[in-house]
Amino acid sequence: MEIEKSISPLYWLGLFLLFLFHLGANLIFFVFNLEYNHFWTFLDTLLVVSFTILLITIFLNQKGTEYTSSSKFGQKFLDNTKTLALVTLTYLGFNLVFVALNWFISAKIIKFIRNELDFIFLLIIAFIFLSYQFSWLAQSKKKNRKTLIISLYFALILYATLLIIEHIFNSPDFVVSNDLTYFLIFTFAVLFFFSFNVKNWLPLSSRNTQKQILWYSLLMVGAFIPFLSIETKEIGIYFSSSFFLNISKFLGFSLLVTYVRSLYNAIISLPFSKVLEQKVYEVNTLTYLSKIVRNFNNLEILYDAIVELASNSMKRSPSFLILYDDHKVNKVKSYSQNEIEKREAEFFIQRKEIQEIIYGIEKPTILPSLSDKLFKNAKASGINYESLCLVPLFYNDKIYAKLVVLNKIPYFFDEDDLSLLVSYIETLSISIEGNNLLKQTIEKEKYKQELIIAREIQSNFLPKVLPKFDNLELDSFFKPSEEVGGDFYDIIKVDNEKILILVGDVSGKGMSAAFYMVLLKGIILSYNSDNFSVQNLFCHLNKTLYNQIDRRIHITISGLLFDLKNKTFEYFRAGHFPLICSCNGTIEFVNPNGLGLALVSDKFFSEQLSGIKKLLQSESYFVLYTNGLVEVLGQKDTRLGLEKLKQILQTTVYNSATELKNNIIEEVNRNGTIFDDDITLLVVKYINNKEK
Amino acid sequence: MNEKLQILKERTEDVEIIFVGGILDAHTAPILENSIKETIENGIVRIIFNLKDLEYISSAGLGVFMAFIEEIRNKNGDFKFAEMKEKIYSIFELLGFHLIFDILKSNDEAINYFKNNYLKKNEW
Structure with missing residues (x-):
């Protein structure tokens, strides 16, 4: 004691x-x-x-x-x-x-x-x-x-x-x-x-x-x-x-x-x-509600809690939470103090007249006497609930739920009851908002995961291991701006003496660019000609793409063909950047004519397309690249980017394709870490073994 | 109006000059596209793009012009470009746009081209 x-x-x-x-x-x-x-x-x-x-x-x-x-x-x-x-x-x-x-x-x-x-x-x-x-x-x-x-x-x-x-x-x-x-x-x-x-x-x-x-x-x-x-x-x-x-x-x-x-x-x-x-009690229930309201991932618990609280705070009147989906009743939660009352109330609320009344109410409302106002022969039709209190919940301007409390006594509910129910519903709406945000985050996460898968698939279309050739040394760098990109490169062995290096860029970026890049790869893969030439390949690509893809989209591509037997190289570009080569210390741009793919019909395209053919020097470096690289180097100014690229070839020291590639990437990284566009870089070194 | 892209229109008889300034990339391209669509819906097919204030154009930006060219040329109209900066021109040139479109020094010159009914001869 x-x-x-x-x-x-x-x-x-x-x-x-x-x-x-x-x-x-x-x-x-x-x-x-x-x-x-x-x-x-x-x-x-x-x-x-x-x-x-x-x-x-x-x-x-x-x-x-x-x-x-x-x-x-x-x-x-x-x-x-x-x-x-x-x-x-x-x-x-x-x-x-x-x-x-x-x-x-x-x-x-x-x-x-x-x-x-x-x-x-x-x-x-x-x-x-x-x-x-x-x-x-x-x-x-x-x-x-x-x-x-x-x-x-x-x-x-x-x-x-x-x-x-x-x-x-x-x-x-x-x-x-x-x-x-x-x-x-x-x-x-x-x-x-x-x-x-x-x-x-x-x-x-x-x-x-x-x-x-x-x-x-x-x-x-x-x-x-x-x-x-x-x-x-x-x-x-x-x-x-x-x-x-x-x-x-x-x-x-x-x-x-x-x-x-x-x-x-x-x-x-x-x-x-x-x-x-x-x-x-009301204050305590609101405190309780504010605690469980954070339970975003389980709205069911909250629905049950709201319906029970509504009932308890209205002197144990039967209460319902009607959940809508696209203006149709999706689910009904109900709470009553005992089973008999629950059955009785559920029977009542399912009546056609009551359903119509509930359906018609769009704002917090008290109906004090159902039998007086709505049914002439109330007693005869077995109306046993007189008072009805309803609070709707709208989410994104659409009806989401209605909280309904019934009581057999006429004029049972007052304004205070209504405002209490409104506060319950407001609490619920916070939770629904949170729940939706959570769902969106999960969706985004899923989408992200799928993009990563897409990226993996896409990267499978790019050569993983660069092929080795006696006289050629190759190295590459590829970095998509978003999870997937529109850049493309490939190395094709035409025959034992001829090697074709392709670098392409689909306009735009992201998912759409990636799709077209895959399409491009497909057309190249399926291209099979006895009389292979880069012109024919590009014309075939243009013809196929021009008829297939959106007018807004175009693709630029360049092809560098090495003929090791005749010791020549030939460069073609369809709207793509010029080739930069360093032949015995002289840096030059190789810039033949050519329109981008999918811009014009095949006749005009083939008329404009021409290659530049040159003899291979004893030690030559060739640089193929896409828009992203030039834009990063020139801070969005293409001409400046090209100039910088040339400078790197001129001023830095390198003895292999990899060294030159590293020199360029170093400069790219120095210019920024955020990349707007995909970056592709291919460096080729030609070595004449016999002369060595 | 978008902060990144500025569009201004000026009408002289049946030619509309669209001043495009700022940055034309994947984000702003739809704005210009809607603007061009509007002009064409008003029955104007002779359009001059004055690019003197255009600072940057991406591949997606270039795509906007290609979206309409077929339609307006079928209606006996055309796109002409005027006063573009050299750095923009180099991008046009790279892709081969100078072979598809007339790229001129001034608005007047472009209007003249239209008056003399001088359309790009190339059968594109």
């Missing part, structure tokens, strides 16, 4: 010993009918001083317990009151027993025992009560809390001192002037009044707690009236009589103040507690 916690057992032992001492002294005095001389006065004073010191020490050691919420505080107050009531009732019970015993046993002995019991009970009650008072005070959040505690201590010490003085200098029947006693008692009462704040927590306690506090307060007020009526004459004890009297008066006042106050507050706040409880 709380008392054991707040008052250490040591104090109880002290109290018990003092009481035994008091009992013994009093008994001796009573049995031997002694005279109250100086010795007894000294003894009595010692006793009173000890009691007072004990009481003060207890209060000084009181520590307040922190109560986190009003309802907990209310519960604590109720528990303490119950303890006090128990002790008080026991005391009153004893008194009754003694009144009955009066008829059988000598009145004097009864009186003696009764007085001793009065004494001990009053002390215990004072102990408990004061310790509570102080513990409440200690945890109070009032600004003047410290002043109150100090005043209380001061008053207590002053009162105790007065009692002691009174004992030392006066006879047992003499009491410190009545006015002063009452003044001090009144001071205590006022201090308690201020220290004990009922308004803060009592209205916020649960309805049940409040009810109990009301009844217990009533009991305590009733029980403590006798305390005030105790008279000195009636006591007739020999020891500590004035101390006892003062304690009883002091307690009577303080308890009265405390419990009249809690009684009054309980009476006032009890009628509102229902409304308050409802509001507290």
